[in-house]
């Protein structure tokens with residue numbers, strides 16, 4: 318939950334108490350899911366000169382008897398959350414939630430404690446140049462997301478390293494020939510198609526967005542080669558705005574295996590809508606990263622390591638997955654997957 322308290326230093330306790338009342342009414346902020354979980358609350362103080370500077374008991378007593386009616390007026394103002402600004406993510410909750418999700422999620426957090434999966438060192442935010450100007454950084458985040466589709470993190474990371482050494486700004490990429498660009502990004506998946514997407518997107522960014530990337534999911538999705546998953550992750554990593562969950566193949570697969578969806582979903586977009594329906598907002602920032610790493614290390618696409626998964630007794634797939642139980646068999650499956 319995102320909360321912002323706007324107040325003057327004087328009368329701080331007064332405001333804090335009001336704030337607690339507000340938070341209790343909202344059944345928040347220490348996380349309890351509400352339909353207003355994303356609300357930003359502003360508490361504004363008026364008549365601040367009436368608040369006693371000294372807070373001795375005596376002074377406070379006087380204030381409480383004589384000046385009680387002149388206490389500062391506290392105005393509570395609800396702002397529209399970023400979520401509500403984007404129609405694409407706005408939806409009513411159905412009230413449904415998976416029965417064991419808290420235990421399952423806690424177990425995944427435990428298994429991901431060391432944060433040593435490929436995504437942890439090669440995620441789109443890590444492989445972009447944080448020291449570059451904000452516009453260039455955001456462009457690199459978008460580019461790394463475009464490159465990452467159908468591509469292993471190691472390959473995306475290597476391509477981004479080459480692009481950055483070459484000079485990864487919009488102007489420079491537009492001046493680079495397709496052939497050189499191909500040499501820089503090869504062997505990312507669908508690299509020929511991605512050259513075209515990168516060039517067309519860069520041109521649009523230069524002409525329509527003043528050399529920056531758009532700051533809404535809707536506009537990002539209109540760029541060539543950019544889909545909802547990339548758009549939500551770009552909003553998070555480039556703009557630091559959590560307006561939805563980025564659902565890629567790992568999140569999609571694991572959500573279905575754990576039955577975090579009411580009915581099996583075919584498309585990641587359906588999974589995103591299902592997850593956003595019940596997953597408390599405080600987890601939205603981390604869920605993609607968490608599950609991607611879990612999918613890279615344990616809940617593999619082929620031959621998930623159920624035998625070492627903390628969820629094996631409470632996961633519908635893990636409970637019945639007797640077929641793949643030995644590390645030897647899993648090694649074989651992994652090798653097969655690598656070959657593919």
Ligand code: SF4
Pocket residue numbers: 574575615616617621622623624626627628629630632633634635636638
């Ligand atoms: S038990 Fe198996 S299928 Fe279920 S979450 Fe764990 S690794 Fe994935």
